[in-house]
Amino acid sequence: MSDKRKSPPLTGVEVVKRARQGEDRALIQKQSRTSSLSSSVISLQGAHSAEVLDVKFSPDGQFIAAGSADHTVSLWETYGGNRNIGILAGHSRAVSSVEWAASADEPTLISGSADSTLIVWNARTGQKLRRLRGHKGIVNSVACTRSGRPMVASGSDDGRVLLWDLDERHFVDALHFGYPITAVQFSEDGTQLFVGGVDNAIHVMDVASKQRQYSLRGHLDTIASLRLSRSGTHLLSSALDDTVRIWDVRPFAPEPQPGDSSSPRLYRTLTGAPSGFENLLIKAAWSSDGERVASGGADRTCTIWDVETGKILYKLPGHRGSCTAVDLHPLEPIVLSASTDRTLLLGEILPE
Numbered sequence: 001m002s003d004k005r006k007s008p009p010l011t012g013v014e015v016v017k018r019a020r021q022g023e024d025r026a027l028i029q030k031q032s033r034t035s036s037l038s039s040s041v042i043s044l045q046g047a048h049s050a051e052v053l054d055v056k057f058s059p060d061g062q063f064i065a066a067g068s069a070d071h072t073v074s075l076w077e078t079y080g081g082n083r084n085i086g087i088l089a090g091h092s093r094a095v096s097s098v099e100w101a102a103s104a105d106e107p108t109l110i111s112g113s114a115d116s117t118l119i120v121w122n123a124r125t126g127q128k129l130r131r132l133r134g135h136k137g138i139v140n141s142v143a144c145t146r147s148g149r150p151m152v153a154s155g156s157d158d159g160r161v162l163l164w165d166l167d168e169r170h171f172v173d174a175l176h177f178g179y180p181i182t183a184v185q186f187s188e189d190g191t192q193l194f195v196g197g198v199d200n201a202i203h204v205m206d207v208a209s210k211q212r213q214y215s216l217r218g219h220l221d222t223i224a225s226l227r228l229s230r231s232g233t234h235l236l237s238s239a240l241d242d243t244v245r246i247w248d249v250r251p252f253a254p255e256p257q258p259g260d261s262s263s264p265r266l267y268r269t270l271t272g273a274p275s276g277f278e279n280l281l282i283k284a285a286w287s288s289d290g291e292r293v294a295s296g297g298a299d300r301t302c303t304i305w306d307v308e309t310g311k312i313l314y315k316l317p318g319h320r321g322s323c324t325a326v327d328l329h330p331l332e333p334i335v336l337s338a339s340t341d342r343t344l345l346l347g348e349i350l351p352e
Helices: none
Strands: 016-018 028-030 041-044 052-057 063-068 072-077 084-089 095-101 108-113 117-122 127-133 139-144 151-156 160-165 171-176 181-186 192-197 202-206 212-216 223-228 234-239 243-248 266-271 284-286 292-295 302-306 312-316 323-328 334-339 344-348
Touching (some): 052 334, 063 095, 072 095, 072 108, 117 139, 151 181, 151 192, 181 223, 192 223, 192 234, 234 284, 243 292, 292 323, 302 334, 312 334
Parallel strands (some): 052 095, 052 323, 095 139, 139 181
Antiparallel strands (some): 016 028, 041 344, 052 063, 063 072, 072 084, 095 108, 108 117, 117 127, 151 160, 181 192, 192 202, 223 234, 284 292, 302 312, 323 334, 334 344
C-alpha cells in the first residue's frame, strides 16, 4: 500500500490500482485490505467546532474518544458506520487530554481540561461520575495505571502532579515540581511515574516515596507527551524540539550518572515530525507489538517510524491543519489522528 492516505472506495466497488510498468504483466491489481474498517480511510467530522487536541482508542479498540478545544469529548464507534455515539459536555474550557481507565469494571474515561479539573465519565452511558478538583492551572496530561490499584495522575501548569483514587473526589497525593508539567505516564506496575515538563527532562519518580529515582535528558525543549510500550520496557516521548525519542526504562538498564550529559537509556532519536510554532503539545503513540511508533506534526501529517531501524515508514497526509495527536489500534493495523482542522482520520496501514 502506498504511504499516502487513499480516498474511500465507493460502496460495493472493489478497490483497484494500475500496475506500474515492469512491476507486473497485469493491467490492474487489487489493493489488499488490511483491517476490518468499512473503508481504507475514514474521516470523522462534524462533532467539534474547534481544534481536536487528543484522541485515544478504547482498550479493546472498539471505540474512540477525542478531546477538543470546544470544551467537549466526542465518542465514536471504530467499526461499522463509525457513528458519533455521544458528546460529553461538562468542562468550561478546552479538553487537553483524554484517557481510558483500563482497570475499571465499566468503560471509564477521564478527561483533563484547561478549566483545571478532571472529569470521570461512564463511557457506556455518558454519565458524569465525578469531577476532580485540586489543580490551580491548566491540566495538560492525564494517565491511568494499567494494573493494580486504579489510580490517575494529572500534570498541570500549576507545577504539580496530583494522584487520584478513582473512588475518591479528592487527590490522595501530590508531587511538587515548581514549573509547568506537560506530560505524565505510569510504569507498567504503577510503582513509578514518568513526568515531563518545561525543563526539557523526563523525571522518573517513585510513587510511594515521591522521590526522584533518575532523569532522562536529551530533549532540547518542552516535553509534549509520554507513552509506555505495551511491554512496559520502553518509554516514548515527543517534544517541542522536533524529535521523538525512545528510552529504555527497564529496572536494570544503565542509569545516568551525576554530572554525565550522556543518556545511556536513550534507545532511539526519531526525526521528521515537526512541532511547528504553535506550541501545541503534539502527542505520539506505540503500536501494540512495540515495533512501530507514530506522531502527529505541524506539517499536517502523521509520521510512522520503524523502531528497530529508526526509518520513516509512512508520512500520511489528509488533514488541513496541524496533526495534534495520534493513536495506533491495539489489535489491527489502523492509525487514528486528530487535527486542528476539527476532524479525526482513521486509516489502514500495512501489517508488520
